[in-house]
Ligand SMILES: Nc1nc2c(ncn2[C@@H]2O[C@H](COP(=O)(O)OP(=O)(O)OP(=O)(O)O)[C@@H](O)[C@H]2O)c(=O)[nH]1
């Protein structure tokens with residue numbers, strides 16, 4: 357059996373006892389090193405000792421685990437004894453045993469090919485996950501084969517580049533089965549397939565970022581519609597001031613909350629109104645600034661909640677901003693509030709649905725009827741209900757929206773869901789490098805696809821069109837694309853390795 361430091365430490369702490377069988381827990385007494393074992397030198401009367409031989413361990417090296425009793429004094433004494441284990445009893449030689457640097461176990465795991473860079477990034481995220489969805493996506497990432505897929509793509513690009521370079525080096529004096537133009541066309545076909553896959557991967561990475569970084573949600577509505585009241589009902593506490601005075605909220609109030617497992621950042625904002633429409637008063641400079649910020653925040657959000665007072669008309673400022681959000685692809689839901697005031701008006705809900713559909717083009721599934729007042733103080737005269745004010749069913753509408761927004765997109769060309777589930781776990785760094793790779797693939801396709809002119813084939817390439825193709829440039833683009841992938845995994849000559857490890861271990 358090789359004598360590693362793990363063995364040395366064991367022999368010093370547990371003198372004259374058999375070394376544990378690999379991967380089996382052994383009960384041992386731990387003693388101070390280099391002294392005859394006695395009750396006076398006992399550190400822990402019953403520790404569990406486990407030995408994991410290399411290479412199938414967390415770091416790829418020999419691992420000795422000591423499970424000691426939990427008192428801080430015991431832990432301190434054992435930790436102090438370990439470095440002495442390596443020093444010969446005469447105290448002459450230098451110590452070879454030291455504490456690990458922050459993240460050193462992971463660093464060694466990477467060096468010994470036990471973990472790849474994307475897995476390490478996910479590990480960093482697992483450690484900082486605060487919501488259920490963050491946990492799920494990061495845990496999946498620590499065992500995922502993302503790195504394997506990036507590497508597969510890189511190999512494919514390098515092989516394609518090799519074919520093109522053979523063309524540059526030998527085309528003068530060698531006979532090829534395919535003409536240069538045919539070869540370029542077939543490589544271009546492969547690149548197009550890869551490109552489509554990569555694009556789907558990038559789209560999923562963007563969705564994954566919503567899970568990790570949180571979904572940005574904004575509350576938009578006219579003054580007094582009940583935006584702050586709704587925020588308080590959603591977060592379950594009085595986070596924002598509620599008052600019957602119009603224009604209560606001026607600055608944006610941002611609150612982060614875990615909604616059904618999703619991290620959501622909600623912004624409560626100033627009410628939108630046009631001077632002269634709500635009352636006859638003018639809109640002052642401070643309110644004007646609040647309105648400007650509210651519109652900006654609405655347009656930057658992932659989900660917009662339009663709060664509409666059921667007893668008031670739709671405000672044109674609100675409708676206009678909400679419409680712009682719908683048009684730019686933001687998920688818009690409408691909460692028609694104060695329905696406690698509507699109960700005696702038959703058909704009012706249907707009228708609102710029609711009105712909102714006409715104004716914003718939203719389907720009725722995106723429209724909810726709520727009462728923030730009933731939710732906070734159920735009125736005794738109303739029949740008992742489990743969901744006063746419909747707030748819970750509104751929250752269900754929201755979480756269904758979150759689920760749709762963060763589900764993996766599965767392209768028709770490769771309908772195996774598990775692969776695309778994994779692509780949700782791609783980090784922002786990976787996504788940026790994939791986009792860089794896509795830019796180089798586009799440059800390649802532009803180089804090998806001369807302008808489509810009349811008489812050209814579907815690929816835009818005729819057998820004698822190779823003269824138009826800059827093969828050197830095309831091969832160079834493939835090399836740059838492969839390099840971008842190499843930087844994701846830390847393989848090949850490219851490497852963000854130290855940078856990524858640094859970022860992960862900093863945390
Ligand atoms: N009857 C009734 N009143 C409500 C309801 N929700 C809110 N209100 C009242 O409407 C008034 C305005 O509520 P806020 O939540 O401050 O409205 P806001 O949209 O934040 O208003 P600004 O910040 O001024 O833009 C308050 O007096 C609330 O008590 C509801 O469901 N029913």
Ligand SMILES: [Mg+2]
Nearest residue numbers: 583584604605
């Ligand atoms: Mg408010």
